[in-house]
Amino acid sequence: MEKRLLKLKVNGQEYELYITPKTLLVEVIRDHIGLTGTKRGCETVSCGACTVMIDDMAVKSCSILAVQAEGRHITTVEGLERNGRLAPIQKAFLDHGSYQCGFCTPGMLISCEALLKENPTPTKEEIREGIEGNICRCTGYNSIVRAVEAVAKGDYREEGT
Amino acid sequence: MIHDFTYLKPGTLQEALSMLSDHKDECKIICGGQSLLIVMRQGLLVTDYLIDIKGLKELSYITYDEKEGFKIGATTTHRMIETSGLIKQRFPVLIAVEKRLASIQVRNWGTVGGNLAHGDSSGDLAPTLIALGARIKLASSKGSRVVPLEEFYTGLFETALGKDELVVEVQVPPARPGRATAYEKFNLIRNDQAIVGVAAAVTLEKGGACKEARVVLSNAGVTPIRAKSAEMVLIGKKLADALLLKAGEAAAGDADPVSDIHASEEYRRHLIKVLTKRIVRQAWEQATHL
Numbered sequence: 001m002e003k004r005l006l007k008l009k010v011n012g013q014e015y016e017l018y019i020t021p022k023t024l025l026v027e028v029i030r031d032h033i034g035l036t037g038t039k040r041g042c043e044t045v046s047c048g049a050c051t052v053m054i055d056d057m058a059v060k061s062c063s064i065l066a067v068q069a070e071g072r073h074i075t076t077v078e079g080l081e082r083n084g085r086l087a088p089i090q091k092a093f094l095d096h097g098s099y100q101c102g103f104c105t106p107g108m109l110i111s112c113e114a115l116l117k118e119n120p121t122p123t124k125e126e127i128r129e130g131i132e133g134n135i136c137r138c139t140g141y142n143s144i145v146r147a148v149e150a151v152a153k154g155d156y157r158e159e160g161t
Numbered sequence: 162m163i164h165d166f167t168y169l170k171p172g173t174l175q176e177a178l179s180m181l182s183d184h185k186d187e188c189k190i191i192c193g194g195q196s197l198l199i200v201m202r203q204g205l206l207v208t209d210y211l212i213d214i215k216g217l218k219e220l221s222y223i224t225y226d227e228k229e230g231f232k233i234g235a236t237t238t239h240r241m242i243e244t245s246g247l248i249k250q251r252f253p254v255l256i257a258v259e260k261r262l263a264s265i266q267v268r269n270w271g272t273v274g275g276n277l278a279h280g281d282s283s284g285d286l287a288p289t290l291i292a293l294g295a296r297i298k299l300a301s302s303k304g305s306r307v308v309p310l311e312e313f314y315t316g317l318f319e320t321a322l323g324k325d326e327l328v329v330e331v332q333v334p335p336a337r338p339g340r341a342t343a344y345e346k347f348n349l350i351r352n353d354q355a356i357v358g359v360a361a362a363v364t365l366e367k368g369g370a371c372k373e374a375r376v377v378l379s380n381a382g383v384t385p386i387r388a389k390s391a392e393m394v395l396i397g398k399k400l401a402d403a404l405l406l407k408a409g410e411a412a413a414g415d416a417d418p419v420s421d422i423h424a425s426e427e428y429r430r431h432l433i434k435v436l437t438k439r440i441v442r443q444a445w446e447q448a449t450h451l
Contacts, residue, residue, distance in 0.1 A: 001165035021168030057269040063198050133264025
């Protein structure tokens with residue numbers, strides 16, 4: 001099968017890739033670009049470990065053809081930090097112990113970030129609904145919800161803002 | 162393992178229809194791909210050409226007219242429907258259905274046209290839309306036609322789509338006075354696919370008797386099933402426990418469910434009996450308070 005040129009913008013950076021059209025977005029991100037934060041968890045669009053943002057929307061990269069992401073802004077977990085500083089949600093996860101094995105964490109962080117972008121002050125119920133597409137086998141979710149609540153409350157607002 | 166295909170990306174609907182007409186049997190339409198890619202990854206679907214209409218913004222819209230009702234473009238995402246103030250005002254049941262559909266990630270990218278065209282009888286939208294009397298608009302390079310949604314499903318993952326046709330719009334007639342609609346599915350994990358589901362639209366007369374009823378079952382057969390016997394039980398009657406029980410039994414009789422890893426045929430019939438009672442009651446009580 002002929003490969004085609006694909007230009008993707010990931011975490012603010014342009015990449016030129018040479019792929020067959022059947023290549024999934026998760027394959028391009030992990031295997032071609034080398035950003036292995038995004039995980040393959042289930043291969044059946046169930047677990048959410050592959051969650052990335054396309055134009056600020058959380059999506060499952062295992063269920064999207066890479067070619068469909070052309071011209072859009074893709075954000076992976078590696079793109080959450082700013083100038084070497086962790087994003088508020090990342091700091092909150094560290095402080096609240098919102099991970100154990102860490103496998104769901106990249107996808108979970110993205111879903112939480114996307115949720116907060118859309119709704120900066122979610123209720124507990126809205127947080128739980130917001131992470132419905134991400135399965136965690138370790139934490140029982142409560143520490144994740146607490147981390148999002150902490151960010152929503154303003155615990156990680158930058159000094160002077 | 163996805164089989165190789167030639168990827169085509171039309172810039173307009175006309176281009177897409179022309180490509181469809183050129184390739185007919187050898188092509189498949191992809192939009193959000195949230196259903197299609199799953200079956201392609203399992204090797205259940207192989208195609209020579211894949212026509213990507215995700216980028217057709219001209220098919221992404223939600224409009225409402227007092228006379229014509231809603232017109233929803235095929236590439237409208239589930240999330241757009243879920244967050245539509247217009248739809249919340251007139252058909253809150255559709256918002257409730259969307260909130261329980263898969264996950265936010267799937268709803269952000271998946272579309273209503275793709276969902277309906279996929280023809281999964283365990284879907285939530287089709288039974289609910291059928292309860293609302295919806296119609297679906299199909300287009301080809303030769304023109305377009307509108308089909309009642311309940312006539313659109315012809316078999317297991319089979320629809321009335323011609324080889325050169327694609328879904329362009331869903332039409333929902335305006336809200337009717339005295340009518341309320343409810344949907345619920347039974348599953349083990351919230352937002353999972355329905356093990357069974359029931360949509361009920363109940364229209365009441367001023368005196369409180371049922372004027373019209375639609376009861377539509379999800380995952381109770383190879384297509385969404387209108388439980389017409391259950392509907393007949395309700396029409397002309399007033400709300401009573403015995404009536405709902407009878408309607409539930411009738412719906413279970415109308416169903417033709419499978420036995421699979423999630424539930425036996427017997428259990429599905431039982432669930433349909435119980436859910437029909439509950440959902441008809443819910444719709445009825447909502448209609449009473451309109």
